[in-house]
Amino acid sequence: MRKKIINSENKQEIIPDPKWLDIDNIALVEVTSEDQAFPIECALLPGKVSLWRASERGKQMIRLIFDNPQSIKEIRLKFEELKVERTQEYVLRCFQDGGQSYQEIVRQQWNFSPDGSTCEIEEYEVDLPAVTILELSINPDISDRNVFASLNELRLA
DSSP, X not given: OOOOOOOGGGOOOOOOOTTSOOHHHHEEEEESOOOXXXXXXXXXXXXXXXXXXXXXXXXXXXXXXXXXXXXXXEEEEEEEOXXXXXXXXXXXXEESSSSSSEXXXXXXXXXXXXXSOOEEEEEEEEEEEEEEEEEEEEESOTXXXXXXXXXXXXXXX
């Protein structure tokens, strides 16, 4: 094993994986709500160890409005639920014309169970040549219980 002990003055900055788009510098992010302790940056930016969580219960939306049209070939989503048994549904759609019409990419339901399935990771290979807006709509529980939506990770390549 190769190993090196460094002091706190020599810590290196985490270098983002060049595979993923740098959302921080190419898009405006809109969210319907966010818990101040769990801001949207935690799900969108590499190197964050937390997650985004809504400040209000029920359906939520995350929208990425790109400064310039983006070619997207891969989308990665990660959700985690350790405490509440629930069925979540999300819809991922994109606009390639500035918001006039949308294309649904995927509609997915997932059953979370603290005693079983606690993590959902989805990776989609897509061919979206000129995306102007990407929208993720999350219904955290289709049985309409008062649950907070959350997202651990959203990556685009």
